Amino acid sequence: MIASPPSRRAVLGGLGATFAASPLLARTSSSPTLLRAAAMREDVALLRRAYAELHPGIHRYNTPREIDARFAALDQAAAIPMTLRAFYLTLSRFLATVRYGHSYANFYNQRREIAVALFEAPDRLPFDVLWIGDAMVVTADPFATGISRGSRILAVNGRSASAILAALMPLVRADGHNDAKRRRLLSVQGDDRYETFDIFFSMLFGQDRYQLTVEDPSGRRRTATVAGVSLAQRRTTAHAGVDASGDTPVWTIERRGDAALLSMPSWGLYDSKWDWRGWLDQAVDRLVAERVPRLVVDLRANEGGLDCGNALAERLVERETPFEEVQRLVRYRTVPDDLRPVLDTWDRSFDHLGENATRISDRFLRLDTQGDRVDPIRPRGTRYEGDVRVLIGPQNSSATFQFADFVRRNRLATLIGETTGGNRRGINGGCFYFVRLPATGLEADLPLIGRFPTTPQPDRGVTPDITIPVTRADIAKGIDSPVRRALA
Numbered sequence: 001m002i003a004s005p006p007s008r009r010a011v012l013g014g015l016g017a018t019f020a021a022s023p024l025l026a027r028t029s030s031s032p033t034l035l036r037a038a039a040m041r042e043d044v045a046l047l048r049r050a051y052a053e054l055h056p057g058i059h060r061y062n063t064p065r066e067i068d069a070r071f072a073a074l075d076q077a078a079a080i081p082m083t084l085r086a087f088y089l090t091l092s093r094f095l096a097t098v099r100y101g102h103s104y105a106n107f108y109n110q111r112r113e114i115a116v117a118l119f120e121a122p123d124r125l126p127f128d129v130l131w132i133g134d135a136m137v138v139t140a141d142p143f144a145t146g147i148s149r150g151s152r153i154l155a156v157n158g159r160s161a162s163a164i165l166a167a168l169m170p171l172v173r174a175d176g177h178n179d180a181k182r183r184r185l186l187s188v189q190g191d192d193r194y195e196t197f198d199i200f201f202s203m204l205f206g207q208d209r210y211q212l213t214v215e216d217p218s219g220r221r222r223t224a225t226v227a228g229v230s231l232a233q234r235r236t237t238a239h240a241g242v243d244a245s246g247d248t249p250v251w252t253i254e255r256r257g258d259a260a261l262l263s264m265p266s267w268g269l270y271d272s273k274w275d276w277r278g279w280l281d282q283a284v285d286r287l288v289a290e291r292v293p294r295l296v297v298d299l300r301a302n303e304g305g306l307d308c309g310n311a312l313a314e315r316l317v318e319r320e321t322p323f324e325e326v327q328r329l330v331r332y333r334t335v336p337d338d339l340r341p342v343l344d345t346w347d348r349s350f351d352h353l354g355e356n357a358t359r360i361s362d363r364f365l366r367l368d369t370q371g372d373r374v375d376p377i378r379p380r381g382t383r384y385e386g387d388v389r390v391l392i393g394p395q396n397s398s399a400t401f402q403f404a405d406f407v408r409r410n411r412l413a414t415l416i417g418e419t420t421g422g423n424r425r426g427i428n429g430g431c432f433y434f435v436r437l438p439a440t441g442l443e444a445d446l447p448l449i450g451r452f453p454t455t456p457q458p459d460r461g462v463t464p465d466i467t468i469p470v471t472r473a474d475i476a477k478g479i480d481s482p483v484r485r486a487l488a
Contacts, residue, residue, distance in 0.1 A: 054331050085203055087442070103173065104173040124231070126229045126233075138150065168197070248274060281315075323375070325453060333357065401461060414466065418464065428447035
């Protein structure tokens, strides 16, 4: 059986101290601390080898020539000494071109001293935002700046919002060409402890204070000056993600008229002591017993985690149903011995992941053995036969993308909202290495299993049956139109 990964938070604590600090810096009295070119190029070569030999999707959204050219450009950029921040940006820009949501310089897997140096400057914009197209729309004002919900930030320190977005997008992870996912990651909505926007905006444009051009919901324009806030301040405003470490339920279910609304903001329950399966079964049992005619499942803030959706699907299917119409592919039988020291993971069995796999081409082995396959969804308990509606959006990728795709293919529910993250043409995940780059101290995630469809599929996420986009007007009025539609 392929193990599920630990939480990103647990990974940092468990693996972050693996490498001791290296003598990698060149310092002069008149210049900032710089990484040596030799150190960066050494790590680029190591990353290139690890990705070339182990990454199942390296050529899924790029040709071999394109990837070779990008690695060559990364090596050329590394030939000039640069700061740690500049190299992290350079590395992030390269990894974004691989076009996989699980292939990036993971914020949570960097060594503590590097995370402090790169991610904790007190220069975060003091409000929550959502990108709607290239419009930067304020969704909350937790620090009382006086910028109302639904206002649009037109410019920051004279730079247009659209120019800021254009500068940030090439740095952000997503599967394939699913730019809606990139925009969602660049929104500040309290989904996680580190906001992607905060980190990259800080590195490119961070200041102590910002002069803003603001358009309020009525269309009136004005200027405003605001001070940046720290990571600790940001986290006092519920920007810490969902705390699933205890035994307290992280999902809720409530009656809304003749319907029930099940909110599942996270499936990242790796370390949770909460019996989420038992809780979910009890909730569905009550729906059945009380003959509730409609169930609305809200997944919009949920990027993924464990396959919690399978437990819900078992209560919806009428018969045994294949969960996936994909092949699960890997690149290797056994990891080369000389690479293992830099490949951190929570399960060393991944070193032999393809040992019993079936060779299907020069590039791929297919995971066919018992325990490597994803089991079909089998009916369990009394089936809920009511009308199911699932709210989806661009945050959904990994496990929530797979669940939405399963629902779509088997017509188990009506999908409402916006197109998901992930990509129907193929995603990676399941098992991971955390590539420790010893010369510079940085880390890059490396997914090991390719989940590729058996028939041609479009380069996009799962499209809802009923599309209801988030609008600036709804934000200003505090209206949740997808929920309203699902409950109607």
